[in-house]
Amino acid sequence: KAGVTQTPRYLIKTRGQQVTLSCSPISGHRSVSWYQQTPGQGLQFLFEYFSETQRNKGNFPGRFSGRQFSNSRSEMNVSTLELGDSALYLCASSLTSGGMETQYFGPGTRLLVL
Amino acid sequence: AQKVTQAQTEISVVEKEDVTLDCVYETRDTTYYLFWYKQPPSGELVFLIRRNSFDEQNEISGRYSWNFQKSTSSFNFTITASQVVDSAVYFCALSDTGRRALTFGSGTRLQVQP
Numbered sequence: 001k002a003g004v005t006q007t008p009r010y011l012i013k014t015r016g017q018q019v020t021l022s023c024s025p026i027s028g029h030r031s032v033s034w035y036q037q038t039p040g041q042g043l044q045f046l047f048e049y050f051s052e053t054q055r056n057k058g059n060f061p062g063r064f065s066g067r068q069f070s071n072s073r074s075e076m077n078v079s080t081l082e083l084g085d086s087a088l089y090l091c092a093s094s095l096t097s098g099g100m101e102t103q104y105f106g107p108g109t110r111l112l113v114l
Numbered sequence: 115a116q117k118v119t120q121a122q123t124e125i126s127v128v129e130k131e132d133v134t135l136d137c138v139y140e141t142r143d144t145t146y147y148l149f150w151y152k153q154p155p156s157g158e159l160v161f162l163i164r165r166n167s168f169d170e171q172n173e174i175s176g177r178y179s180w181n182f183q184k185s186t187s188s189f190n191f192t193i194t195a196s197q198v199v200d201s202a203v204y205f206c207a208l209s210d211t212g213r214r215a216l217t218f219g220s221g222t223r224l225q226v227q228p
Binding site for chain 1: 147149151156157158159160161164166205209211214215216217218219220221
C-alpha cells in the first residue's frame with residue numbers, strides 16, 4: 001500500500017505571497033492532519049479533516065487554512081507568508097478521526113520564505 | 115492541558131551500546147494514547163509504537179523495547195545493541211480521544227557512532 005504523499009517536497013516563496021500544499025493520504029484513510037515543524041517551536045498541530053470537514057484546529061492564525069476533498073486528499077493554504085512560516089509541513093493520515101488512531105506521516109514539504 | 119517532556123536533547127553512543135530515551139507526559143484524561151516516532155534526516159516521521167492508557171504491559175520488538183509506567187507518567191524507549199542506522203531524532207507523543215491531535219515532545223537526537 002502506498003504511503004502518504006505530499007507535494008511539492010520543497011518550496012521557496014517570498015514574504016506576502018501565498019502557498020498551497022497538497023497531501024494524498026494512504027488509500028482508505030479518511031482523516032488527514034497537518035503539522036508544522038520548526039526548530040524553535042517543534043512539532044505543532046495545525047488542523048485535522050475528516051469527511052471533508054475540519055474537526056479540530058490548533059492555535060494558528062487565520063492565514064493558515066485547509067480543505068479536504070471527497071477522495072480524502074487535502075490541501076493547506078498559507079496566505080500572506082511571513083518569514084516565520086518557514087518550516088517543514090507534515091501531513092498525516094489515519095483510518096478514522098480520533099486520537100486513538102495511529103497517524104502515518106508523509107515526507108513533508110519544506111517551505112522557505114525569503 | 116497535555117504536555118510531553120523529553121529531557122534528553124541529544125544522546126551520543128557507540129555502536130552496540132544500549133540506550134534509553136526518556137519520555138514523561140502530563141494529561142488530565144483517563145483515556146489517552148502514547149506514541150513513539152522516529153525522524154531520520156529525510157524528515158518523514160516513522161511510526162514505531164502506540165500504547166493506550168489501559169495497557170501497561172511492556173513491549174519488545176526486536177532490538178526495541180518500551181516501558182510504560184502510569185505511576186510515574188513515563189513511557190521510555192530502549193534500543194538494545196544500537197546500530198548506526200538508529201541515528202535519528204525520536205519523538206514521544208500523546209493524544210486523547212477528545213482532542214484528536216498529537217502533542218509531541220521536543221525530541222531526542224540519537225547519534226550512534228561506529
